[in-house]
Amino acid sequence: MRPSSRTAILDAAFRLADHDDGALAVTFDAVAKEAGVTKGGVLYHFPTRNELIIAVTAYAAQRVVDAMAELLGAPLEQATPEHRIRAYITVVGRGRLTRADLAIFTESLSDPALAEPWESVLGPWISVDGIDDPVRRARLSTARLAADGLWMADATEVLLPHPDDRDRILDHIRSLTDDLA
Secondary structure: OOOOOHHHHHHHHHHHHOOOOHHHHOOHHHHHHHHOOOHHHHHHHOOOHHHHHHHHHHHHHHHHHHHHHHHHOOOHHHOOHHHHHHHHHHHHHOOOOOHHHHHHHHHHHHOHHHHHHHHHHHHHHHOOOOOOOHHHHHHHHHHHHHHHHHHHHHHHOOOOOOHHHHHHHHHHHHHOOOOOO
């Protein structure tokens, strides 16, 4: 039995989203060519473009979570919010979030169904909802939003921080996740 080409199709669609056209480059024909399968092979796994885009969105979000889980070295449930946000900052700081991730993320603005994978897969990692202390919650939210800004600058190459300042910026963002006790 041949292995499924589903993963190859998702890899190909993700690579295509890294092009200048972003998620617009993700067409059945382009994905089939990039994955080395037939258009029918793509349609077998993803009968509509919307289903393909939702799957690629879940794939992109899972890539982020996998990178954070590797850093954390423990199950999500055992991690403090500080550890989870710090893992997110580190993933962003290493350039693990790319233009393709951003292109796929921005595609979710057009359809709430496309935002769902980001919220369900990544949400538990960066959520601060269970934190009662407003100062702690605000610091962690600020750290996450600062990391988001760095991701956007890296992915778009617009308004990038000075390269000599990158490590200091990451250290400053991480300092927001230091224990407040």
